[in-house]
Amino acid sequence: MKKVKPRTVIVLVAVVALLAWWLVPHYSDEDKAYYASVLCTVKSSSPTAGLTEMEQMIEGGNSDYALKKTHFSSSLGEAVLHAWDQLSAAEKQSAMDTPKSCSDLLLARMNG
Numbered sequence: 001m002k003k004v005k006p007r008t009v010i011v012l013v014a015v016v017a018l019l020a021w022w023l024v025p026h027y028s029d030e031d032k033a034y035y036a037s038v039l040c041t042v043k044s045s046s047p048t049a050g051l052t053e054m055e056q057m058i059e060g061g062n063s064d065y066a067l068k069k070t071h072f073s074s075s076l077g078e079a080v081l082h083a084w085d086q087l088s089a090a091e092k093q094s095a096m097d098t099p100k101s102c103s104d105l106l107l108a109r110m111n112g
Contacts (some may be wrong), residue, residue, distance in 0.1 A: 027076050032110055033103065035073075035080045040095065040102035043084070047096065051077050083109035 038057050044050040055072040058101040083106045085094065095102035 012057060016061075025073075025075050027079075031073070032080070032107060034098075035076050036083075036103045036106040036110070037099070039080050039106065040099045043102070044099060046094050048075060050081060078107060079110060080109075 038054050042053045052079050058072045086109050
């Protein structure tokens with residue numbers, strides 16, 4: 001059996017690490033803020049709203065003639081909903097009363 005060179009192992013580990021980093025979703029701060037504001041808007045009108053309502057709002061905002069359409073990212077939507085679920089009942093009530101604090105709270109949970 002051949003002995004594996006250390007250089008080969010290092011290169012292989014580097015390739016695997018790069019592939020793992022590339023496969024993990026990366027969201028911009030702008031996208032996070034947009035999804036947080038969409039969730040806040042949806043929750044203010046219906047406290048039981050979830051991913052379906054977020055998707056309808058995001059996909060429904062596309063014009064038929066738009067060259068660049070915004071597509072709903074379910075993984076980012078789930079991340080925002082997870083941040084919402086982590087809020088206490090008092091924080092949720094405060095967030096539904098003032099949309100600006102809602103977005104700020106969600107972004108703090110997602111980035112923290």
